[in-house]
Amino acid sequence: DLALSLQPRLAGVKSLNRLENVLARAEWRDPAIREGLLADPEGRLVEGTMSNVFFTRGGTLVTPDLSRCGVRGAQRERVLELARADGLACEVRDAAFEELREAGEVFLTNSLIGLWPVAALDEWRWAPGPVARRLQRLVERLLDFGRIEAGARHYQLERRDGVALVRQVVDEFRRDSETGGHAIECRTDGDGSIEADGEALSRALWNLLDNAVK
Numbered sequence: 001d002l003a004l005s006l007q008p009r010l011a012g013v014k015s016l017n018r019l020e021n022v023l024a025r026a027e028w029r030d031p032a033i034r035e036g037l038l039a040d041p042e043g044r045l046v047e048g049t050m051s052n053v054f055f056t057r058g059g060t061l062v063t064p065d066l067s068r069c070g071v072r073g074a075q076r077e078r079v080l081e082l083a084r085a086d087g088l089a090c091e092v093r094d095a096a097f098e099e100l101r102e103a104g105e106v107f108l109t110n111s112l113i114g115l116w117p118v119a120a121l122d123e124w125r126w127a128p129g130p131v132a133r134r135l136q137r138l139v140e141r142l143l144d145f146g147r148i149e150a151g152a153r154h155y156q157l158e159r160r161d162g163v164a165l166v167r168q169v170v171d172e173f174r175r176d177s178e179t180g181g182h183a184i185e186c187r188t189d190g191d192g193s194i195e196a197d198g199e200a201l202s203r204a205l206w207n208l209l210d211n212a213v214k
Contacts, residue, residue, distance in 0.1 A: 004040050004069045035108055037097075037121065040069055045095045051110040052076035055103035056131050060089045062099075075109040075139075082138045088131065105129040114139050130175070137206060156197050163192030169205045184209065
């Protein structure tokens with residue numbers, strides 16, 4: 001059970017000198033385990049072996065302070081910026097590992113995986129919640145903008161039931177987002193068969209709803 005050593009002068013810096021993370025990742029071989037979490041010698045939660053960690057407590061998004069050890073990933077900074085811009089209370093602070101037991105949601109971030117909700121850690125269990133889903137969509141929106149600007153966004157067209165897709169997006173938006181007191185109704189007429197990239201269209205509809213209620 002490796003713990004990260006305290007290295008304030010290197011804390012937060014992404015470098016190739018991360019042997020502790022490599023050794024920690026080698027502690028398991030089960031392909032069903034996607035990631036492991038690391039603490040410092042005093043039991044404070046720090047990060048994953050290849051990711052940063054976030055959790056929610058009482059409506060606040062928390063990520064560990066990395067002034068003693070750990071890596072401040074670019075996606076961590078991006079998620080904090082998006083969360084604050086979206087009006088979510090955020091704290092960067094020392095966090096005891098045991099706080100995860102009482103967390104409402106737990107998720108991981110890095111530039112390759114984007115944002116991963118955590119389902120289980122040993123005997124602890126969490127369900128993906130509205131904060132993770134909301135931030136996932138915001139991160140994906142940024143990635144889409146970047147791909148479009150770079151000319152690298154490719155659409156996969158397929159025949160879809162457009163009516164069902166719209167209803168699904170509206171239902172998910174009601175469940176996961178603050179509607180600002182607005183009533184959202186879905187009224188559709190006619191043949192719902194369309195040819196579209198379902199994922200891209202879902203994100204576009206979500207963004208339209210999100211902008212409409214702000």
